[in-house]
Amino acid sequence: MAMAAVDLAARAGAEPASKPLPGAWVALAMLTFIYVLNFLDRQLLAILAKPIQDSLGVSDTQLGLIGGLYFALFYCLISIPVGWLADRSNRVKVLSLACAIWSAATVACGMASTYPQLVVARMSVGVGEAGGVPPSYAIISDYFPRGQRGTALGLFNLGPPIGAAMGIAFGASIAAAYSWRLAFILVGAIGIVAALVLLVLVREPVRGGLDAPRADAASTSASAKAGFGETMKMFVSRPELVLAALGSGVTQIVTYGLGNFTTLFLMREKGMVLEEVALWYALVVGIGMSAGIFVSGRMIDRFTRRSRKAYALLPAATLALAVPFYIAFVWAPSWPMALLFLLGPTFLNYFYLSSAVTLVQEEVRPEQRVMSGALLLLVMNLIGLGLGPTFVGAASDWFRASHPDNSLQMALYTLVPFYFVAIGLFLWLARVLGRGTPSPIVGGASA
Structure with missing residues (x-):
């Protein structure tokens, strides 16, 4: 490809690019659509929890395990070899193959007739989705220049709220009109088609083509192959990267623990029905999460130009603001009041995402971006996705003996x-970033 022929060595001493590559917005739109499908597939289990429970007779603990620990183990562990492969090959092709795998596995979820079959299908979804997000982070970072990546990654990170909202509206509507199985089958079929369209519309950008020359000029070639051990050692030795991952992981204990049981909570303990969930809960998630993630990306681009500490202070502040709204949501005596309070957490809970992703992509070398993104997701999801739903499901079953009518509320x-643990970790990160640790990329923001 013509773009792949760009040589970073020829850019030595030049200013970093200020404009996105041709086709950047088409690529961003397509990658975001793939992310929408990624999250839609992942959230269908939570959205259709009650009809699945009624059909297969599974407990809250079993739902927590299949949506949490079982899924996370495969999703996180496979993401490391996938990240290594994508850093050394064509990232667009890796993403396309991953999308096809998780979409086929989603179809299999709709065909499961027993809990063990559903477990195997969901694990397979995790295997495919492991190759979805890390390559996308790196592709976007090579299509958009520094100073615009926060906005671009913020737009990309609209995938989860759009996917969640569409999943709620589409999944609940299909389940109410037909069956929960058909919802899985239709979403999976759309994903298989999208995997093929991706190969046609998106070209592989050159690694690091829009970056300024790096301080570590020993690896100036954009095609340099970062080793697995080298990238792992770099990541764990950088306290700002580790703290960003840990803070995000603890935040995800809240977001995944809540997200995987909100529909069941609203239906079982607040009196909603699927048709109401498809409309009102979908609106809350679509508006709240989308606004929060988009605004966070814009704020990160703006405030990190002044200080790198903004990567940490923004999520710390918004999580602190979210706490009273979250408590009010859980307490609310009716579902309309609960949804009104839920707008607060759905807007404020997700500022960490664009912040952590942008920080990691800005702070590592271009040839280490996919692997570093995979390591970020490994820590985030093993903690958040692995523990959050599993913890809430087990706690609900434990509280059932003493609170049979409101065990999920308890x-x-x-x-x-966990909110306060996450806030503490982000404040620690702000302190580390405030020390002025130099970025390995020339022109990095100062503290």
Whole structure:
């Protein structure tokens, strides 16, 4: 490809690019659509929890395990070899293959007739989705220049709220009109088609083509192959990267623990039905999460030009603001009031995402971006996705003996302390960033 022929060595001493590559917005739109499908597939289990429970007779603990620990183990562990492969090959092709795999596995979920079959299908979804997000982070970072990546990654990170909202509206509507199985089958079929369209519309950009020359000029070639051990050692030796991952992971204990049980909570303990979930809960998620993630990306681009500490202070502040809204949501005596309070957490809970992703992509070498993104997701999801739903499901079953009518409410209250742990980790990160640790890329923001 013509773009692949760009040589970073020829850019030595030049200013970093200020404009996106041709086709950047088409690529961003397509990658975001793939991310929408990624998250839609992942959220269908939570959205259709009650009809699945009624059909297969599974407990809250079993739902928590299949949506949490079982899924996370495969999703996180496979992401490391996928990240290594993508850093050394064509990232667009890796993403296309991953999308096809998780979409086929989603179809299999709709055909499962027993809990073990559903477990195997969901694990297979995790295997495919492991190759979805890390390559996309790196592709976007090579299509958009520094100073615009926060906005671009913020737009890309609209995938989860759009996917969640569409999943709620589409999945609940299909389940109410037909069956929960058909929802899985239709979404999976759309994903298989999208995997093929991706190969046609998106070209592989040159690694690091829009970056300024790096301080570590020993590896100036954009085609340099970063070793697995080298990238792993770099990541764990950088306290700002580790703290960003840990803070995000603890935040995800709240977001995944809540997200995987909100529909079941609203239906079982607040009295909603699927048709109401498809409209009102979908609106809350679509508006709240989308606004939060988009605004966070814009704020990160703006405030990190002044200080790198903004990568940490923004999520710390918004999580602190979210706590009273979250408590009010869990307490609310009716579902309309609960959804009104839920707008607060759905807007404020997700500022960490664009912040952590942008920080990691800005702070590592171009040939280490996919692997570093995979390591970020490994820590985030093993902690958040692995523990959040599993913890809430087990807590709900434990509280059922003493609170048979509101066991999920009691379980959701137990997530509040995790807010404060996450806030503490982000404040620690702000302190580290404030020390002025130099970025390996020339022109990095100062503290």
